[in-house]
Amino acid sequence: xxxxxxxxxLNTLTTISMVFAIWMVFLWVPTExxxxxxxxxxxxxxxxxxxxxxxxCIVAVASILYLHNRSAKWDRIAVSSAEAGAIxxxxxxxxxxxxxxxVWGVFWTGEAKLVTTLILFLLFVAYLMFRNYFPEGIxxxxxxxxxxxxxxxxxxxxxxxxxxWERAHPPLVTGPASDxxxxxxxxIELTLFVSAVAFSLLLFSLINLxxxxxxxxxxxxxxxxxxxxxxxxx
Amino acid sequence: MIYRYQTKLLVSIFLASIYFFSVNVDxxxxxxxxxxxxxxxxxxxxxxxxxxxxxxVTESDGxxxxxxxxxxxxxxxxxxxxxxxxxxxxEKPQESITRLKDQQSxxxxxxxxxxxxxILSISNADKRDLELNLQYLFIVFMIAWIxxxxxxxYLSRRQNAINRDIKLLKSQPSYEKETK
Numbered sequence: 001x002x003x004x005x006x007x008x009x010l011n012t013l014t015t016i017s018m019v020f021a022i023w024m025v026f027l028w029v030p031t032e033x034x035x036x037x038x039x040x041x042x043x044x045x046x047x048x049x050x051x052x053x054x055x056x057c058i059v060a061v062a063s064i065l066y067l068h069n070r071s072a073k074w075d076r077i078a079v080s081s082a083e084a085g086a087i088x089x090x091x092x093x094x095x096x097x098x099x100x101x102x103v104w105g106v107f108w109t110g111e112a113k114l115v116t117t118l119i120l121f122l123l124f125v126a127y128l129m130f131r132n133y134f135p136e137g138i139x140x141x142x143x144x145x146x147x148x149x150x151x152x153x154x155x156x157x158x159x160x161x162x163x164x165w166e167r168a169h170p171p172l173v174t175g176p177a178s179d180x181x182x183x184x185x186x187x188i189e190l191t192l193f194v195s196a197v198a199f200s201l202l203l204f205s206l207i208n209l210x211x212x213x214x215x216x217x218x219x220x221x222x223x224x225x226x227x228x229x230x231x232x233x234x
Numbered sequence: 235m236i237y238r239y240q241t242k243l244l245v246s247i248f249l250a251s252i253y254f255f256s257v258n259v260d261x262x263x264x265x266x267x268x269x270x271x272x273x274x275x276x277x278x279x280x281x282x283x284x285x286x287x288x289x290x291v292t293e294s295d296g297x298x299x300x301x302x303x304x305x306x307x308x309x310x311x312x313x314x315x316x317x318x319x320x321x322x323x324x325e326k327p328q329e330s331i332t333r334l335k336d337q338q339s340x341x342x343x344x345x346x347x348x349x350x351x352x353i354l355s356i357s358n359a360d361k362r363d364l365e366l367n368l369q370y371l372f373i374v375f376m377i378a379w380i381x382x383x384x385x386x387x388y389l390s391r392r393q394n395a396i397n398r399d400i401k402l403l404k405s406q407p408s409y410e411k412e413t414k
Binding site for chain 1: 244247248367368370371373374375377378381382385386389392393396397399400403
């Protein structure tokens, strides 16, 4: 496959899977009898939360690789992933609050799962603020990489929080860390899976788009920098 | 040529599908032949000689359904103080009847899930009204897609700006010197 075809292929796959996921969420899967229509928020909330956690893991891995070989490519991947993660993180909190209001009667409770999720969002914000306000250079990239690596520690805490400190948030009912077999019915589990695939592809599309913008900006900035050095030395 | 218009094409397909699916949403797909949903208030509670409790539920259009409470019927109702009480009928039959009579006296609208004859569950309608909760679903999907599209739009504008810069640089003689 030609590398220039990759973004088109990724975007097309994202669109097709997202259209299919929306069809399943609104038309195919039956309404859950206990919560009614509001339960359909699950199909956007869970995949977005998954995307936010994947983002911080990508930030951490890219940061480690950047610290190891100082390649600008890994730094660009970390920044792109952090930006997409901040979008996913904010939507994760928002969709969770919109689900909690009719089901729990409140938008927010101070339990571990919610607080650690808020911390993850604030970590993304802190990472991006640091990148924007700290003077550009190797030092900025190195410190940002360390922030990204520390931020990833929050991910397993969020993932297991509902099982470790059981309160209002539902515990893990599906996936590798759930207790025993999945407690979700077949249609709900399948819809959730398709939605998770669609939102994962959306995440990778956003990271890819941000990465290409970042790469072009770096190339132009490098050209301007070289030109100014040249004109100063003349 | 297709690559030039790919973003517009994909966004158009996506928006068209959202429109198509949203106008086709059926909010009462929760109902199945085995599970029917009735929203209404209790007009009568009687226990017959066979010790079976029958509840009359009247809907807003005046239609009344007489439904039997089973030992397995789930009950989740709120007291006048807003405290939620959850039980299975067979565990606390007397208290269940007392609390349901309280709901009847206060004309509280309840959601009854039943099979046409027996009640599977009975709970306060404000937690289960499908149409009431649709606004939350609408807000979540609308805001989420506005945010995602706004971000894609912002990135596209940045990409266009950088493309203009590159085009401008390429037209300058210093660029040729730099790239040689």
